[in-house]
Amino acid sequence: MQPVVEAKDLASGYNGKATWQNANFSVRKGEFVAVIGPNGAGKTTLFRMLLGLQKPLKGKLTLFGEEPRRGNRKIGYVPQRHTIDNDTNIECIELVSLALSWNRWGFNPFSKGEKEAAYKILKDVGAEELAHKSLAELSGGELQRIYLAEALVGDPDMLLLDEPLSNLDMKRTKDLVSLMSNVVRARKVTTFLVAHDINPLIHFLDKVIYIANGRVATGTAEEVLTSKRLTELYGTPVEVLRDSKGHILVHTLYDLEDYHEGKKHGL
Amino acid sequence: MVSSTSLIATLQQMLHYQFMQNAFLIGTIIAIIGGILGYIVILRRTTFAAHAYSEIGFAGATGALLLNTNILFGALAGSILGGLAIAVLGNRAKYRDVEIGSVLALALGVGYLFTTLYTGNDAQTAVNILFGDILGVSTAQIITTIVIGVIVLATLVVVYRPLLFASLDEDVAEAKGMHTVLLGGVFMVLLAAAVSVSILVTGVLLIFALMVIPAATAVRLTKKPTYAMLLSVVIALFATWSGLVIAYFVSWPVSFFIVTIVFVLYILVRIIKGSGNLAAVTSAA
Numbered sequence: 001m002q003p004v005v006e007a008k009d010l011a012s013g014y015n016g017k018a019t020w021q022n023a024n025f026s027v028r029k030g031e032f033v034a035v036i037g038p039n040g041a042g043k044t045t046l047f048r049m050l051l052g053l054q055k056p057l058k059g060k061l062t063l064f065g066e067e068p069r070r071g072n073r074k075i076g077y078v079p080q081r082h083t084i085d086n087d088t089n090i091e092c093i094e095l096v097s098l099a100l101s102w103n104r105w106g107f108n109p110f111s112k113g114e115k116e117a118a119y120k121i122l123k124d125v126g127a128e129e130l131a132h133k134s135l136a137e138l139s140g141g142e143l144q145r146i147y148l149a150e151a152l153v154g155d156p157d158m159l160l161l162d163e164p165l166s167n168l169d170m171k172r173t174k175d176l177v178s179l180m181s182n183v184v185r186a187r188k189v190t191t192f193l194v195a196h197d198i199n200p201l202i203h204f205l206d207k208v209i210y211i212a213n214g215r216v217a218t219g220t221a222e223e224v225l226t227s228k229r230l231t232e233l234y235g236t237p238v239e240v241l242r243d244s245k246g247h248i249l250v251h252t253l254y255d256l257e258d259y260h261e262g263k264k265h266g267l
Numbered sequence: 268m269v270s271s272t273s274l275i276a277t278l279q280q281m282l283h284y285q286f287m288q289n290a291f292l293i294g295t296i297i298a299i300i301g302g303i304l305g306y307i308v309i310l311r312r313t314t315f316a317a318h319a320y321s322e323i324g325f326a327g328a329t330g331a332l333l334l335n336t337n338i339l340f341g342a343l344a345g346s347i348l349g350g351l352a353i354a355v356l357g358n359r360a361k362y363r364d365v366e367i368g369s370v371l372a373l374a375l376g377v378g379y380l381f382t383t384l385y386t387g388n389d390a391q392t393a394v395n396i397l398f399g400d401i402l403g404v405s406t407a408q409i410i411t412t413i414v415i416g417v418i419v420l421a422t423l424v425v426v427y428r429p430l431l432f433a434s435l436d437e438d439v440a441e442a443k444g445m446h447t448v449l450l451g452g453v454f455m456v457l458l459a460a461a462v463s464v465s466i467l468v469t470g471v472l473l474i475f476a477l478m479v480i481p482a483a484t485a486v487r488l489t490k491k492p493t494y495a496m497l498l499s500v501v502i503a504l505f506a507t508w509s510g511l512v513i514a515y516f517v518s519w520p521v522s523f524f525i526v527t528i529v530f531v532l533y534i535l536v537r538i539i540k541g542s543g544n545l546a547a548v549t550s551a552a
Contacts, residue, residue, distance in 0.1 A: 051442045071444015079438035088310070088435070091490040095435060102432035102440065107424040109493075134490045150439065 009059035037211035076151030141172035302500030305482030323349025329381035399470030399522035
């Protein structure tokens with residue numbers, strides 16, 4: 001089966017300068033992929049390339065067998081920095097209905113079909129009781145459900161979720177991850193999710209794209225999250241520790257010499 | 268005490284004056300445009316830019332005085348140019364307070380220069396541009412306002428849904444392939460045009476009275492965009508009409524009454540809705 005996304009020797013960057021390079025991966029239909037890495041590593045840049053908002057610096061990126069293009073209806077997108085905030089006193093159903101029918105010109109009420117589709121999606125993400133609540137009243141976890149509904153309403157084949165888990169407490173993170181995983185599996189929608197902590201996702205993922213230090217490591221979580229791979233990636237010795245449930249801690253290794261070196265400088 | 272029949276008689280008499288008819292007509296058009304556009308201004312968080320367009324319109328209007336042409340055209344040219352200048356100064360300029368503030372400071376300075384150079388040296392004209400002169404509008408200005416109002420509303424009707432979505436969620440709209448920059452530009456021109464005609468009623472400095480405050484009040488009362496726009500128009504109309512009637516009896520400026528009425532309504536709604544929220548929080552806790 002043809003992969004949904006394929007990257008060959010892909011590099012991203014601006015003005016000829018690479019943010020990261022030599023990325024090679026392929027993602028099949030319905031896979032759940034986490035894009036992990038420190039702040040500023042270029043995770044969102046990958047999304048911008050998939051959305052056709054930015055060209056690859058080098059290499060090749062294909063999406064559904066063709067070059068990414070702007071306005072691809074097959075993609076549902078949840079950006080990191082939403083322009084919606086607490087002062088936006090608009091009911092949730094309005095946002096979801098607009099996301100479905102934004103390209104209809106003229107001043108007219110939503111059609112019955114549009115409304116039904118919007119309600120159905122809210123039900124699918126367990127947010128039907130939020131339909132007539134204002135966006136301004138919602139908690140972080142509730143907002144993410146609505147954003148997920150907004151992204152899903154056009155029935156996309158692919159989801160790009162940029163940091164949906166940031167600013168959520170542990171309970172809400174867990175709930176949202178299991179909801180997202182259910183959505184991915186039930187709809188067979190290929191999903192990329194940007195996060196800086198992989199642990200809440202680790203047991204739900206098919207693949208990991210780990211971006212750090214200008215390099216990209218890809219594979220299954222077991223393949224990528226090893227001391228050897230991450231040491232290569234970061235270019236400095238790191239050790240991956242695992243707890244009893246398989247969660248990881250990435251830990252920079254300091255040699256005793258480093259401490260002695262520090263002492264010499266009075267640190 | 269005034270009996271109701273004599274009150275009606277007085278109001279009928281008021282409406283016999285040509286200048287009062289003109290004032291009600293232009294006030295009504297501007298309340299409608301301002302109330303509707305104001306909602307989108309609030310949604311896009313471009314209230315400061317709206318104020319800037321108006322002050323740049325001041326430079327344009329006083330420039331028109333110097334050139335002896337219709338101040339409305341001057342204000343229109345000024346505010347559209349100003350909008351472009353703000354757009355050029357920075358991408359997503361609407362969030363850039365420093366850039367917008369710099370442009371409007373320059374515009375006010377230039378406007379002041381034009382006022383001083385104006386041969387008539389008529390301070391009252393400048394004051395009218397700054398604070399509005401609804402009782403002094405000419406028939407030509409009314410016709411221009413109607414034309415501009417119809418164009419603004421017609422454009423808004425066409426772009427309503429894409430504009431509402433792009434204003435609500437710009438990043439997603441861009442990713443969906445919407446030309447958000449172009450749409451933002453269209454809205455900027457609509458706003459500049461609306462602000463220019465509003466200067467006739469509320470003046471440059473009181474532009475918030477009809478362009479922002481009614482909509483800011485309405486969004487606190489309803490979660491539905493269409494209701495909010497309707498309510499915003501109702502508030503703007505109520506304030507404008509009441510302001511005109513009160514000013515007929517009390518010889519204070521109309522724009523003072525308009526801004527005071529919308530402000531009092533805004534504060535009342537904030538107090539009522541604010542305490543409502545507080546009650547909800549307390550009962551939930």
